Amino acid sequence: MNSINLKKLISVLVLAVTFTACVQDDDFKTPPLSIDEPNIDGIVIGVDAVLGILAQEVADEGEDAKVTFEDTNNYVEGYVVSNDKAGNFFEEFVIQDSAENPSGGLRVLIDVNPLFTTYEFGRKIFIKLDGLSVGIENGVATLGVLSGDEVDKIPSFSQNDFIQRSAEVADITPLEITMADFSDDLTNLYIKINNVQFNRNDVLGDNPLTFAGEPSDEFDGERNLESCDSGAIAVLSTSTFADFKGLTLPTQQGSFEGILTKNFFGDTFNLVLNDPTGLVFDNENRCDPNVLECDGTSGGANVVFEEDFTGLSISDLENSGWLNVNTTGGSLDYIVGSFSGNQYAQISGFNSGESPFEVWLVTPEIDLTASTAEELSFDIQANFDNGNILTAFITDNFTGDVTTTEWSQLDATIPNGNPNGFGSFESVGPVNISCVEGNVRIAFRYAGADPGPTTRYHIDNIEISGN
Structure with missing residues (x-):
């Protein structure tokens, strides 16, 4: 090979290496081929x-x-x-x-x-x-x-x-629907849902969740999307193989664009993104509920009320003044469950066939007239978690009917659990309730749908303490 040809060969190789080095592996696009x-x-x-x-x-x-x-x-x-x-x-x-x-x-x-x-x-x-x-x-x-x-x-x-x-x-125009429209006929369609946000427990705390990068995420990360229009809940599912799994969930509200599908078991509607740009969360004004805010310190050594459900049946609770009410007309209700000798209030909408369901567990009347600086705490175990659907309330004016009572939502962060099995009991609170006086009741509202969010909850060690 003569020197001129050798120089040409070297020049070509240098150009090829330089060009290759400038191309990122993940930047390739569909080749601009002419398709007949x-x-x-x-x-x-x-x-x-x-x-x-x-x-x-x-x-x-x-x-x-x-x-x-x-x-x-x-x-x-x-x-x-x-x-x-x-x-x-x-x-x-x-x-x-x-x-x-x-x-x-x-x-x-x-x-x-x-x-x-x-x-x-x-x-x-x-x-x-x-x-x-x-x-x-x-x-x-x-x-x-x-x-x-x-x-x-x-x-x-x-x-x-x-x-x-x-x-x-073609330019794809997403089909605008609401969570109430979910049906089998709309699965496998590219949809848009407006005015949604992630549950405040997932994004506003000290450790906001990622799309699918938590230790408990196996195969998929499931996160609650809430409708600011209706309060309905849907599950956003993200693969643990997605390259955006470690991104933190956005705190704002906005719109979702992606595919309506179902989970692996085919029993719950899921929303799936093509990529994070399908979430346009550009509204800083969240639609979180108003929660009870009591000023001043709380807590004391005196136990005003406690319940650990030991040795009790659900009928024992009802006979002592507890209420167990399904307001949507179904048969789903709370029961007393147990494991390894520990008893707790338990509820799960899985396989109930009720859509929607709303079930309330309400304490007996609790007299706070002789105490001050009260605070509430309880333990929650969330299991087979496919949506955060438990909410705690308080009232000082119970009408005898949960649907006509004016309730104040408590600032109680309900923990997330294992989506594929049983979680661990976690403490909730203490929640300052010192600004509520007289005779009060605490309530746990369980609201979801089957198919839909049916997380199984165990509630234990409910306690109000004060001075």
Whole structure:
């Protein structure tokens, strides 16, 4: 090789190394390739048609029914509304039937990662249905290949056999809904919910929560989003593999944009972000409830009231003046539970089928006329936590009916628990109640829905002390 050619080769190598060093691995984008509109040699049907076929099979065979497409020559068309770039989706994407005002969506499983470089947000695609199956997996309509009695991932080597890209990349307009609108028909759609915030217990304390970076987060972090319009609660689920899992939750209120889906078990609606930009929390004015604020010091050596539930049944409590009231007409109520000899008040809406439910546990009348500087404390164990739905109240004017009584919410931070099992008892308080006088009652309101937030709570060691 002569010296001129050697110099050229060295120059090319230097340029190549310099160019490569300037490119960040995580900055790659979809190559600007020219895509021709595919020639679909078959019948194009909508997502709603696929969902309708599945609904007929489910009506005949039950929720585990699957539909396998054979010799239909059908293709389903849809727009991609998920994005796995931030790691919050893995080997799956979500399509809906139209770029705006969608009415149906499908989750598509495929053994390919990443997907956003090929099926970016807004890309219109066509999926050949013959050879694929659709069924309800994790509570939502899912398309893939049948493996045993489950819908599984399309193999990577079959990707191009089944999926074709359109030249169209649409601007997706999120479907604006409220939490009250949640239904199976709206799952797998790109939605927007306005006027929401994270629970104050999660973001305003000394240790605000991250999206999914807490020691108790396994597979997913589940955080409560509250509606400032209705007070309803929804669960935001974030994968522990998401690259934003360690970010702290925003303290403001604003809007959510993302996918409505369900949790792994398919029994609770979940909200999932494509990335953190789906939360536009730009309103500094939170909508937290007004809580009782008593000035001055509190606490003393005298126990005014206490209850540890030892040796008692729920009927014993009711006979001694406690109230156990379901205000939504269902049968769900508090019971006395026990573990390793310890007893406590217990409630769980799981498998109750009540949606919504609201259950109150109210103490007997407590006389504070002979004491001062009172404060309240109690212990809480939160278990299978999928939403913070317990609230403590006080009143000095009980009407005999929890729905007509004027209650003051206590500034009591209810602890979060293990989303996948039993938590540990944690102390709540002391809460200063010294500005409430006379005969008072303390209440614990449990309000959620099944399906929806159904966290199981154990309440123990309720105590009021003072001078």
